[in-house]
Amino acid sequence: MANGFFTDTTLCIGCKACEVACKQWNQLPADGYAMTGMSYDNTAALSATTWRHVAFIEVPKSKKRLPMATPAPPPAAVPSADGGNSEGLKILNINGEASLQVGFPDIGQWLMMSDVCKHCTNAGCLQACPTGAIIRNEFGAVYVQPDICNGCGYCVPSCPFGVVALQHDDGRAFKCTLCYDRQKDGLEPACAKACPTDSITFGNLDDLKMRARQRVAELHARGETSAYLYGVDEETEVGDLNAFFLLKAEPEAYGLPKAPRLPQDRVGRGYLAGFAAAAVLSVFSALVFKSKR
Amino acid sequence: MPGLFSSIITGLSLLPASYEPPGMEKRGGRRKRRGRSVETEFASYYNRPVIKKPHWVWPIWTYFWAGGIAGGASAIATLAHLLGDKEADVSIVRAGRYIGMVGVIVSPVLLIIDLQRPERFHHMLRVLKLRSPLNTGTWILTSLGVLSGLNFARQVVEDGIIPEGSFLGKLALLSSNNATQLLQGVDGLALGTYTGVLLSATAVPLWANANESIAPLFLSSAMSTGAAAISLGRAVGGVEVENLHRLDPIERMAIISELSCLAYGYSKLTPEVRRHVTDGPNARSFLIAIGLGMLGPLLLQLLGPKKGLAGRLTSLLTSLMVLTGGFFLRYATIVAGKESTDDPDACHSITRGPGRASPEEQAQRYSTGHDKPFEAGRSIPEARPNSFEAAVSFEMNAPSSTAGSKPEDQTS
Ligand code: SF4
Ligand code: SF4
Ligand code: SF4
Numbered sequence: 091m092a093n094g095f096f097t098d099t100t101l102c103i104g105c106k107a108c109e110v111a112c113k114q115w116n117q118l119p120a121d122g123y124a125m126t127g128m129s130y131d132n133t134a135a136l137s138a139t140t141w142r143h144v145a146f147i148e149v150p151k152s153k154k155r156l157p158m159a160t161p162a163p164p165p166a167a168v169p170s171a172d173g174g175n176s177e178g179l180k181i182l183n184i185n186g187e188a189s190l191q192v193g194f195p196d197i198g199q200w201l202m203m204s205d206v207c208k209h210c211t212n213a214g215c216l217q218a219c220p221t222g223a224i225i226r227n228e229f230g231a232v233y234v235q236p237d238i239c240n241g242c243g244y245c246v247p248s249c250p251f252g253v254v255a256l257q258h259d260d261g262r263a264f265k266c267t268l269c270y271d272r273q274k275d276g277l278e279p280a281c282a283k284a285c286p287t288d289s290i291t292f293g294n295l296d297d298l299k300m301r302a303r304q305r306v307a308e309l310h311a312r313g314e315t316s317a318y319l320y321g322v323d324e325e326t327e328v329g330d331l332n333a334f335f336l337l338k339a340e341p342e343a344y345g346l347p348k349a350p351r352l353p354q355d356r357v358g359r360g361y362l363a364g365f366a367a368a369a370v371l372s373v374f375s376a377l378v379f380k381s382k383r
Numbered sequence: 384m385p386g387l388f389s390s391i392i393t394g395l396s397l398l399p400a401s402y403e404p405p406g407m408e409k410r411g412g413r414r415k416r417r418g419r420s421v422e423t424e425f426a427s428y429y430n431r432p433v434i435k436k437p438h439w440v441w442p443i444w445t446y447f448w449a450g451g452i453a454g455g456a457s458a459i460a461t462l463a464h465l466l467g468d469k470e471a472d473v474s475i476v477r478a479g480r481y482i483g484m485v486g487v488i489v490s491p492v493l494l495i496i497d498l499q500r501p502e503r504f505h506h507m508l509r510v511l512k513l514r515s516p517l518n519t520g521t522w523i524l525t526s527l528g529v530l531s532g533l534n535f536a537r538q539v540v541e542d543g544i545i546p547e548g549s550f551l552g553k554l555a556l557l558s559s560n561n562a563t564q565l566l567q568g569v570d571g572l573a574l575g576t577y578t579g580v581l582l583s584a585t586a587v588p589l590w591a592n593a594n595e596s597i598a599p600l601f602l603s604s605a606m607s608t609g610a611a612a613i614s615l616g617r618a619v620g621g622v623e624v625e626n627l628h629r630l631d632p633i634e635r636m637a638i639i640s641e642l643s644c645l646a647y648g649y650s651k652l653t654p655e656v657r658r659h660v661t662d663g664p665n666a667r668s669f670l671i672a673i674g675l676g677m678l679g680p681l682l683l684q685l686l687g688p689k690k691g692l693a694g695r696l697t698s699l700l701t702s703l704m705v706l707t708g709g710f711f712l713r714y715a716t717i718v719a720g721k722e723s724t725d726d727p728d729a730c731h732s733i734t735r736g737p738g739r740a741s742p743e744e745q746a747q748r749y750s751t752g753h754d755k756p757f758e759a760g761r762s763i764p765e766a767r768p769n770s771f772e773a774a775v776s777f778e779m780n781a782p783s784s785t786a787g788s789k790p791e792d793q794t795s
Contacts, residue, residue, distance in 0.1 A: 126429075128429040128431075129429065131429075134431065135431060135432075145428060147428070214586060217512075217514045217515060218515050218517070218584070218585075219512075219515060219518075220507050220510075220512065220515050220517035220518035220521060221503075221506040221507055221509065221510065221518075222506075222509060222510035222512065223506070238503075238506055238509075239500070239503075239506075240498050240499075240500040240501075240503035240504060240506045240507065241498050241499025241500040241503075242497070242498050242499075242507070242517060243437055243438045243439070243497075243499065244437070244515075244517045244581075244585075246435045246436070246437055246438070247434065247435065247436060247437040247585040247586055247587045247724065248584070248585050248586060249434065249435070249586065250434065250586045250734070251433075251434070252432065252433055252434035252435045252586075253435075254435075255435055256438055256499055258499075260499075261498075261499030261500045262499065262500060303748075303749040304749070306745055306746065306749045307746065307749040310742075310746040310749075315742060315743070315746065316742050317742060317746075318741070318742040318745040318746075319745060323745075323748070339426070340426065342426050342427055342428070342727075342731050343426040343427075343428060344428055345427065345428030345431055345433055345727070346433075347433060347730060347731065347734035348731065348734055348735055349734050349735060350734055351586070351591065351733070351734055353584045353585050353586050353591065354514045354515075354584055356580075356583050356584050356591065356594055356595065357513075357514055357516060357580055357584045359594070359595045360516075360576075360579060360580035360583045360584060360594070360595050360597070360598040361576060361577075361580055361598065362595070363595040363596070363598050363599045364575075364576030364577075364579055364580060364598030364599050364601070364602045365572070365576060366599065367576075367598075367599030367602045367603055367640055367644070368458075368572040368575070368576060368602050370640070371602070371603065371606050371633070371636060371637055371640060372458065372462065372572070374632075374633065374636045375458075375459060375462045375606075375633045375636075376462055376466050378629075378630075378632045378633055379462055379463055379466040379467040379468075379472065380466055
């Protein structure tokens with residue numbers, strides 16, 4: 091039985107509860123107060139001490155080329171919270187006259203996505219690890235055994251999603267464990283537990299996939315035609331992702347590769363090409379040594 | 384004083400220009416993202432890197448270089464031993480065995496230095512994984528160490544450093560023969576190859592994109608640097624000049640092979656990845672590798688003198704040039720690869736391909752076969768104590784034949 095995450099980015103409100111819950115449960119150190127200067131995202135990326143990362147993509151209305159896979163649908167007929175007021179906020183003085191009018195900021199839409207290790211079916215990190223420290227555990231998750239890892243760092247460039255990283259003061263590689271310890275005790279992972287909108291849902295993958303397909307169809311029926319699933323039902327080299335996503339923009343906008351490739355698919359051909367060159371050069375050298383000087 | 388210092392630092396850090404968010408720094412002070420030279424229709428996430436770069440620094444490229452020399456020298460010494468002239472080529476075998484021994488002593492040290500937990504080096508040898516080049520390579524290096532040691536011991540005895548009659552001498556002669564030498568040669572070729580496979584089997588855009596050309600490139604470079612090291616050893620060791628140019632054809636052939644691998648690999652790069660080879664300081668390193676390590680020695684060997692003191696000096700010079708060029712080849716390949724990981728355009732340029740259905744296709748895939756309309760909110764799970772319990776209870780009709788690729792998931 092494999093468990094995983096379905097992260098529905100249309101439900102994400104960017105509260106970062108998952109980031110905090112993960113840090114707290116796993117006792118991960120803080121990353122300092124660096125400001126990235128980009129959107130609301132000061133976490134910036136997944137790292138050895140950040141196993142959940144909420145990406146914030148601000149799409150202003152005025153932006154010419156949206157990072158959308160398909161054009162955004164026209165605004166829904168559903169009345170918004172402010173009763174459809176598009177002029178902004180009026181501040182009235184004591185006589186009831188408008189004294190100040192504040193326009194709404196130019197926010198077309200927010201795309202937020204809680205990124206995490208994908209626990210790939212064909213995991214580049216797992217196949218690359220020379221010590222066998224990275225294993226697939228009984229819950230279908232890709233798990234780094236901290237007592238085995240010797241910090242060679244080969245898993246780091248072998249992950250097609252840039253997830254796993256070396257912790258510099260410790261030397262070993264760390265990433266999301268899919269809350270191995272909590273799952274052992276029959277609890278759902280801390281991030282999914284903390285998510286207030288159930289944007290992150292945890293469960294059996296078959297259930298999750300069914301729910302996700304249903305959700306896409308439902309969103310399309312409602313007119314949100316840019317919704318699609320990333321990481322399941324696709325022919326990619328990494329196979330289905332145990333943590334998959336419902337996205338609205340093209341994968342690149344979220345920093346995800348469009349068709350992730352499994353690095354180890356190149357091993358066989360690499361050796362073949364290398365040994366072919368070795369054979370040619372050896373035969374040539376043999377002829378040189380056999381020849382009369 | 385500390386207070387003053389920290390307030391100066393704090394003040395400086397508040398200056399707008401002083402802050403560079405991580406990952407968006409200027410690239411070595413040269414190319415500030417002056418727009419994309421190649422027009423892509425893809426966005427990126429605020430120009431953040433898509434994948435993470437390896438931490439590898441000088442121990443790794445030095446190891447690739449030293450390991451390559453050891454591997455090439457082992458292979459050439461083996462061929463000379465098995466096929467070469469029994470008198471004239473002994474000096475090649477001798478030099479090859481000595482160089483191989485030095486190489487396999489230096490290489491593991493460099494490899495262990497590079498580990499962030501060096502005391503756990505032996506964990507590499509607790510499994511055998513053919514899909515992991517680093518694991519396979521550690522086994523190759525270990526076995527090459529043993530084999531080189533055996534053949535080196537025989538050489539030491541043959542050179543009379545340890546008397547043949549002594550216990551150690553007898554042991555050394557007993558424990559090595561033509562078979563161990565043959566195995567050392569094959570292992571040496573494997574060592575030269577695997578370093579290239581190690582690089583191409585990553586997600587790093589440059590290495591992944593150059594794909595199957597890096598392994599033969601590094602193997603050829605191992606052969607040319609191995610031959611150069613042997614020639615250098617012989618030139619210094621006072622082999623007569625007529626005999627000194629024995630390995631030149633091998634060196635030339637290896638260099639030609641290197642050049643063809645470079646050209647083939649370069650032709651396969653996408654424009655976004657190619658930038659990291661042709662721009663900036665890495666371009667200079669690649670040029671040094673090609674000019675000093677390949678074209679220069681090639682010309683010098685073809686046009687240079689072959690006799691007398693000038694011949695000896697030419698041989699020395701070409702060997703040094705090939706060795707330096709080989710080092711720069713490893714350095715440039717690794718550094719340019721590391722730099723290409725910071726470039727989201729380069730990452731995306733090699734992961735386009737097929738493999739993702741458009742939203743419309745997906746909508747069609749998931750919505751066909753539903754005869755009843757969707758009820759809004761049904762798919763959002765109700766409050767549940769624990770998502771271990773199946774939160775889904777709705778029925779889903781079997782998809783039509785045009786539907787997704789995994790029908791078995793939906794019928795369960
Ligand atoms: S996303 Fe990366 S780190 Fe996670 S399982 Fe896949 S390859 Fe490994
Ligand atoms: S750093 Fe650790 S987990 Fe990563 S590949 Fe090396 S040994 Fe395996
Ligand atoms: S599953 Fe656990 S370790 Fe992974 S991101 Fe969630 S809280 Fe962190």
